[in-house]
Amino acid sequence: MLRALFISLSGSRSLRAVAERSSLGRRLSSRFVAGTQPEDVLDAAQAVNEAGLSVSIDNLGENVSNAEEARASALLYHRLLDEITARRLDANISLKLTHMGLDVDE
Numbered sequence: 001m002l003r004a005l006f007i008s009l010s011g012s013r014s015l016r017a018v019a020e021r022s023s024l025g026r027r028l029s030s031r032f033v034a035g036t037q038p039e040d041v042l043d044a045a046q047a048v049n050e051a052g053l054s055v056s057i058d059n060l061g062e063n064v065s066n067a068e069e070a071r072a073s074a075l076l077y078h079r080l081l082d083e084i085t086a087r088r089l090d091a092n093i094s095l096k097l098t099h100m101g102l103d104v105d106e
Contacts, residue, residue, distance in 0.1 A: 033060065038076065042083050045091045055091040057084075063098045070101025 034044035034057075045055040057080055064070045077093055084091045 038079060038083070041080070042087060042089070045084075045089050046087060049090050053090075055089065056094050057091055058094040059099065061099055063096075063103060064101055065104070067101060067104055070099075070104055073099050073101075 034041045041057055045057060048055050059073065059076055059080075061073070064073060073095075077095060080093055083089075084093075
């Protein structure tokens with residue numbers, strides 16, 4: 001029951017906006033979320049690499065509802081992979097097939 005509640009909450013755009021924009025939301029998530037922009041994430045990955053650790057990057061989001069969202073997600077991951085290579089980061093990406101549109105169209 002709690003799992004379903006949390007999955008439902010994770011899909012709330014208004015709740016996500018509050019979490020991303022409020023100081024409390026940013027403070028609570030800052031340990032786990034490097035940022036909301038690709039540049040923030042890549043800079044954080046480089047800092048973690050400099051500390052001697054490798055990184056796994058994940059674009060938060062469980063599901064997309066249409067093909068356009070799936071394409072946008074795929075473009076973001078392509079950009080991240082290109083930047084990981086260009087910056088020679090010790091990093092990989094983690095993605096969910098539903099984020100790539102599996103639930104929209106196989």
